[in-house]
Amino acid sequence: MAKQGTILVVDDNKAVLNALEMLLAGVFREVITIRTPNQIEATLESGRVDVVLLDMNFSAGINTGNEGLYWLSRIKGYAAEIPVVLFTAYADIDLAVRAVKEGATDFVVKPWDNAKLVATLLAAYRLHESRREVKQLKAKEEVLKGQLSPERTVVWGESDAMCRVRQLIEKVAVTDANVLITGENGTGKEIVAREIHALSGRKGEVMISVDMGAITETLFESELFGHVKGAFTDAREDRVGKFEAANKGTLFLDEIGNLSYALQSKLLATLQSRKVIRVGSNKPVDVNIRLICATNSDLPRMVKEGTFREDLLYRINTIHVEVPPLRERGNDILLLAEAFLRDYGRKYRKPDLSFSSETRQRLLGYSWPGNVRELQHTVEKAVIMCDRQVLTPEDFLFKSEPGEIAPLETLEDMEREMIRKALVRHEGNLSAVASRLGITRQTLYNKMKKFNL
Numbered sequence: 001m002a003k004q005g006t007i008l009v010v011d012d013n014k015a016v017l018n019a020l021e022m023l024l025a026g027v028f029r030e031v032i033t034i035r036t037p038n039q040i041e042a043t044l045e046s047g048r049v050d051v052v053l054l055d056m057n058f059s060a061g062i063n064t065g066n067e068g069l070y071w072l073s074r075i076k077g078y079a080a081e082i083p084v085v086l087f088t089a090y091a092d093i094d095l096a097v098r099a100v101k102e103g104a105t106d107f108v109v110k111p112w113d114n115a116k117l118v119a120t121l122l123a124a125y126r127l128h129e130s131r132r133e134v135k136q137l138k139a140k141e142e143v144l145k146g147q148l149s150p151e152r153t154v155v156w157g158e159s160d161a162m163c164r165v166r167q168l169i170e171k172v173a174v175t176d177a178n179v180l181i182t183g184e185n186g187t188g189k190e191i192v193a194r195e196i197h198a199l200s201g202r203k204g205e206v207m208i209s210v211d212m213g214a215i216t217e218t219l220f221e222s223e224l225f226g227h228v229k230g231a232f233t234d235a236r237e238d239r240v241g242k243f244e245a246a247n248k249g250t251l252f253l254d255e256i257g258n259l260s261y262a263l264q265s266k267l268l269a270t271l272q273s274r275k276v277i278r279v280g281s282n283k284p285v286d287v288n289i290r291l292i293c294a295t296n297s298d299l300p301r302m303v304k305e306g307t308f309r310e311d312l313l314y315r316i317n318t319i320h321v322e323v324p325p326l327r328e329r330g331n332d333i334l335l336l337a338e339a340f341l342r343d344y345g346r347k348y349r350k351p352d353l354s355f356s357s358e359t360r361q362r363l364l365g366y367s368w369p370g371n372v373r374e375l376q377h378t379v380e381k382a383v384i385m386c387d388r389q390v391l392t393p394e395d396f397l398f399k400s401e402p403g404e405i406a407p408l409e410t411l412e413d414m415e416r417e418m419i420r421k422a423l424v425r426h427e428g429n430l431s432a433v434a435s436r437l438g439i440t441r442q443t444l445y446n447k448m449k450k451f452n453l
């Protein structure tokens with residue numbers, strides 16, 4: 001067995017320390033031994049310790065176990081995630097129960113049985129690995145939340161459609177009901193899910209998002225339910241799955257419509273039992289999650305076509321929130337555009353930007369097939385490209401509407417329109433545009449300048 005992790009052994013008996021050092025050196029990569037507990041915190045400072053084996057009695061002659069409980073609480077106060085196994089010469093079950101209640105992971109009685117002690121310490125080590133992973137996942141989520149800035153604040157708008165969505169969310173957030181959010185791409189389904197979480201009693205816990213469309217069949221179980229070391233070739237360590245990581249919080253399953261039929265059954269079984277079994281283990285672990293799913297697929301139609309399980313749809317669809325497409329939100333388009341303009345104006349240090357009235361008409365008249373995401377990107381690009389404070393339609397690379405025919409009156413109009421379309425199609429890549437139009441980059445530059453593109 002490969003040695004792994006660092007164990008800290010705290011015991012004032014030198015003979016015990018020597019014996020443990022010899023035994024544990026065959027199991028752990030590093031064994032640190034100390035005889036006085038007031039060195040514990042300094043040792044933990046290194047950040048290397050995975051498990052502490054702590055004697056309960058230190059002051060000679062006073063075997064009440066209180067010293068152990070005192071140092072246990074100090075360790076928990078310093079690094080709550082490090083498992084502490086207590087060691088006592090007295091088989092005192094009351095003390096064991098009290099210690100476990102106060103945060104000890106387990107309890108071993110002296111004289112000890114080597115195999116049992118090693119098994120207990122290895123279990124504690126694995127527990128630490130899981131806790132560390134959950135902590136990392138949570139930290140990642142926090143970073144992700146932070147990265148949503150500056151567009152993190154939800155702009156609800158004033159349209160009836162969005163007011164209804166908001167009212168519904170406020171009502172259901174406080175319940176633990178499963179919510180299914182539907183809507184076209186980019187309408188804000190994830191932002192709605194985050195809002196439900198933020199308004200719920202679970203707001204102090206993490207929301208873990210999983211893109212179901214990005215998970216392969218082979219990794220599904222290990223990603224969602226976790227695995228134990230050795231469960232398959234690449235499983236070098238125990239690993240928590242997203243379900244366990246979201247415990248006490250919210251699990252957001254995005255693109256649920258992309259899940260294969262076989263995986264839908266596995267997901268359903270877990271949702272029904274509220275327990276997960278890590279791959280390679282046979283021990284079910286209880287999970288307490290609030291489930292939010294999102295999709296842009298028509299799930300009832302998929303049920304009819306036999307590609308989505310009806311029982312899974314019932315399970316995830318206790319409350320249904322439909323986020324309307326941007327084109328149905330009327331003036332909200334401008335409210336959102338102005339919010340993005342303020343955010344990106346700050347980000348790119350271009351304060352006091354505004355839209356010309358022609359631009360506002362253009363923004364309102366466009367159909368926004370990519371919804372809020374497209375609006376956000378469009379405004380960001382315009383802010384980057386503009387060099388005046390009032391943004392005119394020329395600052396925008398509007399995508400052409402299907403079937404839209406611009407009233408082109410002169411040859412110059414046509415030339416300008418061809419260049420504009422090529423710029424949109426090639427996302428501003430000037431070399432590609434020049435080659436597509438059969439002109440040099442220099443000519444393209446000159447024409448762009450002439451046409452104010």
Ligand SMILES: Nc1ncnc2c1ncn2[C@@H]1O[C@H](COP(=O)(O)OP(=O)(O)OP(=O)(O)O)[C@@H](O)[C@H]1O
Pocket residue numbers: 148151152153154155156183184185186187188189190191192254294296372373376
């Ligand atoms: N009401 C809103 N207020 C502010 N920003 C919003 C709003 N709705 C959406 N956005 C922004 O638009 C972008 C797309 O939103 P989000 O990812 O929530 O959409 P989605 O419907 O989950 O997209 P997809 O279907 O592609 O997963 C994000 O950057 C988000 O911050």
